[in-house]
Amino acid sequence: xxxxxxxxxxxxxxxxxxxxxxxxxxxxxxxxxxxxxxxxxxxxxxxxxxxxxxxxxxxxxxxxxxxxxxxxxxxxxxxxxxxxxxxxxxxxxxxxxxxxxxxxxxxxxxxxxxxxxxxxxxxxxxxxxxxxxxxxxxxxxxxxxxxxxxxxxxxxxxxxxxxxxxxxxxxxxxxxxxxxxxxxxxxxxxxxxxxxxxxxxxxxxxxxxxxxxxxxxxxxxxxxxxxxxxxxxxxxxxxxxxxxxxxxxxxxxxxxxxxxxxxxxxxxxxxxxxxxxxxxxxxxxxxxxxxxxxxxxxxxxxxxxxxxxxxxxxxxxxxxxxxxxxxxxxxxxxxxxxxxxxxxxxxxxxxxxxxxxxxxxxxxxxxxxxxxxxxxxxxxxxxxxxxxxxxxxxxxxxxxxxxxxxxxxxxxxxxxxxxxxxxxxxxxxxxxxxxxxxxxxxxxxxxxxxxxxxxxxxxxxxxxxxxxxxxxxxxxxxxxxxxxxxxxxxxxxxxxxxxxxxxxxxxxxxxxxxxxxxxxxxxxxxxxxxxxxxxxxxxxxxxxxxxxxxxxxxxxxxxxxxxxxxx
Amino acid sequence: xxxxxxxxxxxxxxxxxxxxxxxxxxxxxxxxxxxxxxxxxxxxxxxxxxxxxxxxxxxxxxxxxxxxxxxxxxxxxxxxxxxxxxxxxxxxxxxxxxxxxxxxxxxxxxxxxxxxxxxxxxxxxxxxxxxxxxxxxxxxxxxxxxxxxxxxxxxxxxxxxxxxxxxxxxxxxxxxxxxxxxxxxxxxxxxxxxxxxxxxxxxxxx
Numbered sequence: 001x002x003x004x005x006x007x008x009x010x011x012x013x014x015x016x017x018x019x020x021x022x023x024x025x026x027x028x029x030x031x032x033x034x035x036x037x038x039x040x041x042x043x044x045x046x047x048x049x050x051x052x053x054x055x056x057x058x059x060x061x062x063x064x065x066x067x068x069x070x071x072x073x074x075x076x077x078x079x080x081x082x083x084x085x086x087x088x089x090x091x092x093x094x095x096x097x098x099x100x101x102x103x104x105x106x107x108x109x110x111x112x113x114x115x116x117x118x119x120x121x122x123x124x125x126x127x128x129x130x131x132x133x134x135x136x137x138x139x140x141x142x143x144x145x146x147x148x149x150x151x152x153x154x155x156x157x158x159x160x161x162x163x164x165x166x167x168x169x170x171x172x173x174x175x176x177x178x179x180x181x182x183x184x185x186x187x188x189x190x191x192x193x194x195x196x197x198x199x200x201x202x203x204x205x206x207x208x209x210x211x212x213x214x215x216x217x218x219x220x221x222x223x224x225x226x227x228x229x230x231x232x233x234x235x236x237x238x239x240x241x242x243x244x245x246x247x248x249x250x251x252x253x254x255x256x257x258x259x260x261x262x263x264x265x266x267x268x269x270x271x272x273x274x275x276x277x278x279x280x281x282x283x284x285x286x287x288x289x290x291x292x293x294x295x296x297x298x299x300x301x302x303x304x305x306x307x308x309x310x311x312x313x314x315x316x317x318x319x320x321x322x323x324x325x326x327x328x329x330x331x332x333x334x335x336x337x338x339x340x341x342x343x344x345x346x347x348x349x350x351x352x353x354x355x356x357x358x359x360x361x362x363x364x365x366x367x368x369x370x371x372x373x374x375x376x377x378x379x380x381x382x383x384x385x386x387x388x389x390x391x392x393x394x395x396x397x398x399x400x401x402x403x404x405x406x407x408x409x410x411x412x413x414x415x416x417x418x419x420x421x422x423x424x425x426x427x428x429x430x431x432x433x434x435x436x437x438x439x440x441x442x443x444x445x446x447x448x449x450x451x452x453x454x455x456x457x458x459x460x461x462x463x464x465x466x467x468x469x470x471x472x473x474x475x476x477x478x479x480x481x482x483x484x485x486x487x488x489x490x491x492x493x494x495x496x497x498x499x500x501x502x503x504x505x506x507x508x509x510x511x512x513x514x515x516x517x518x519x520x521x522x523x524x525x526x527x528x529x530x531x532x533x534x535x536x537x538x539x540x541x542x543x544x545x546x547x548x549x550x551x552x553x554x555x556x557x558x559x560x561x562x563x564x565x566x567x
Numbered sequence: 568x569x570x571x572x573x574x575x576x577x578x579x580x581x582x583x584x585x586x587x588x589x590x591x592x593x594x595x596x597x598x599x600x601x602x603x604x605x606x607x608x609x610x611x612x613x614x615x616x617x618x619x620x621x622x623x624x625x626x627x628x629x630x631x632x633x634x635x636x637x638x639x640x641x642x643x644x645x646x647x648x649x650x651x652x653x654x655x656x657x658x659x660x661x662x663x664x665x666x667x668x669x670x671x672x673x674x675x676x677x678x679x680x681x682x683x684x685x686x687x688x689x690x691x692x693x694x695x696x697x698x699x700x701x702x703x704x705x706x707x708x709x710x711x712x713x714x715x716x717x718x719x720x721x722x723x724x725x726x727x728x729x730x731x732x733x734x735x736x737x738x739x740x741x742x743x744x745x746x747x748x749x750x751x752x753x754x755x756x757x758x759x760x761x762x763x764x765x766x767x768x769x770x771x772x773x
Contacts (some may be wrong), residue, residue: 187575489592
């Protein structure tokens with residue numbers, strides 16, 4: 001049932017939160033997984049496709065070295081995850097993207113590779129970025145075993161014992177990926193070539209499927225190794241614990257520029273998220289069952305917050321406050337009444353909004369969106385964007401200045417001459433060809449900086465444009481001032497896509513790249529953000545997600561805020 | 568030959584052009600045109616390397632007003648800006664261009680994205696190419712490799728006469744490029760990277 005035909009009693013007039021509220025880094029850095037996240041969408045799609053996931057080939061020895069293929073049969077196509085397990089020393093196992101050896105390497109492949117293709121893959125997958133890859137490969141990835149729990153769980157299972165819930169909860173995964181490449185990287189298939197392919201043409205679908213299958217593989221692997229090690233004494237991991245294992249991921253700055261470089265796409269994601277929220281705020285009445293569902297999700301969020309443990313002091317404080325906020329909300333006698341009023345969700349949110357942190361506000365938004373998938377099915381299928389190469393010819397100087405005045409006030413307010421607003425710069429690192437951040441007064445390379453100084457470019461544009469005739473076309477401005485083309489294009493895009501710009505100075509001292517990462521990761525569907533500095537974080541994907549053999553079940557995609565009840 | 572993806576063509580091209588200090592937006596425009604040409608099974612790599620070389624030697628123009636037969640307009644860099652300018656201002660532009668293909672790519676892009684009808688004529692007023700309904704059609708009797716004086720304008724009505732025009736085909740397969748040229752482009756792109764610093768080492772996994 002689509003949004004227009006829903007039986008839910010709602011009007012369609014609730015305004016969406018403006019970009020000036022949403023597009024601030026501190027809020028973007030408080031986003032949580034929602035029902036619109038890509039991991040959740042993948043599970044829906046796998047179910048819709050009646051997909052069959054099975055081990056197709058298993059050539060792994062008793063020490064866990066070898067290769068395997070997992071086959072995924074979709075309605076009209078077969079894909080496979082090709083896996084190679086390698087032998088590496090403990091000291092070679094690192095989260096660093098610049099690592100050169102990994103426990104496991106993977107590729108999602110169109111079809112099942114033949115002997116020659118498999119031979120090529122065996123040579124190139126293990127060297128990842130240094131290899132040359134095939135256009136039938138949809139992704140390229142690698143992972144390491146968790147040193148904290150892999151061997152421990154293996155030992156427990158091999159002697160017939162289930163591992164402790166606390167251990168599983170504290171880590172949350174058996175393996176951790178350090179990169180999942182897609183979209184044409186190192187010779188693999190371009191994302192644009194998936195056009196018209198209903199399953200793969202959605203953003204990050206191939207990458208999410210890869211991670212989901214890595215999770216499945218990691219579980220199969222540990223059960224296999226436990227049996228090899230313990231023989232008849234061994235047991236397999238209980239279903240309850242298995243479901244609480246996701247896949248870890250270490251994510252750094254490599255991901256951050258994506259949100260700056262793909263304006264149309266980021267607008268689409270955030271606009272859709274905000275539209276989903278506005279539809280939920282437009283609900284006039286809730287029945288008892290849905291009221292209880294919402295309260296139950298808040299309980300789940302509360303439990304999740306109790307089990308979300310990190311070393312980072314700032315994030316720990318945020319989690320502590322989140323925990324207190326949620327507790328206060330749950331203890332508030334008015335919550336049942338609030339959910340019984342007219343426009344109950346909007347009223348509920350507004351009642352608490354001013355007394356809770358951004359972290360709590362955004363977790364509540366995930367809660368509110370969760371019970372109403374039929375209200376945003378259309379949005380779920382519209383998370384991609386057509387990125388234009390040319391600049392619209394319909395604008396003149398006056399129009400551009402008007403858009404800047406209306407949409408870039410945040411940039412105009414920044415004093416770009418101050419040293420703290422020029423504190424850092426973005427560049428691409430020679431070592432791993434990944435984006436990095438340098439300190440302007442300390443590090444070399446400012447001459448090669450990436451153009452992420454949006455506020456500065458806005459000021460430069462205003463300075464030039466205000467001296468030009470107001471009716472001069474933007475095209476004429478750009479042909480005479482090519483240095484303004486980048487920012488004029490951004491401004492024009494922002495006119496029709498107002499959620500396309502982060503409203504902070506991305507080279508200022510106060511900017512925290514971790515906020516950019518978290519925003520993007522929330523759309524992936526990450527949980528348990530575990531920042532290791534301002535520059536990188538560990539996360540978990542698919543924790544609590546259904547296993548491949550459960551995909552046929554009803555209401556299987558109900559796994560927001562996974563928690564182990566006995567921890 | 569080496570098989571490369573469109574994404575690689577885009578990212579290596581703009582970085583390579585940045586290494587010779589070409590403006591960001593021009594480098595990205597060129598990368599988009601290169602990608603468009605690859606998608607339509609057209610060669611582009613040698614021309615990009617040549618453009619970078621001529622740009623460094625200042626033997627190529629990036630001015631729509633100041634270009635000559637000896638120092639023609641660099642269409643790899645300025646093509647998209649030129650078609651936008653002609654389309655927005657509804658003028659006829661006349662001048663010397665260095666490489667027809669990149670101008671055709673620019674016309675193809677603006678036709679696909681903004682559905683603007685443009686014609687490109689040579690000095691003899693023969694139509695070299697025109698855009699119509701999201702597509703570009705090229706005169707199959709003319710040599711599109713020749714550097715020449717050209718005229719670009721928008722149109723409302725076009726008489727195709729008896730000339731045979733063909734559209735570019737989409738290349739659904741992989742793009743194969745000369746590996747030596749590709750390596751050269753990549754080594755130019757590498758020039759835009761910065762060695763690791765202590766600050767950057769506080770990033771992921773350190």
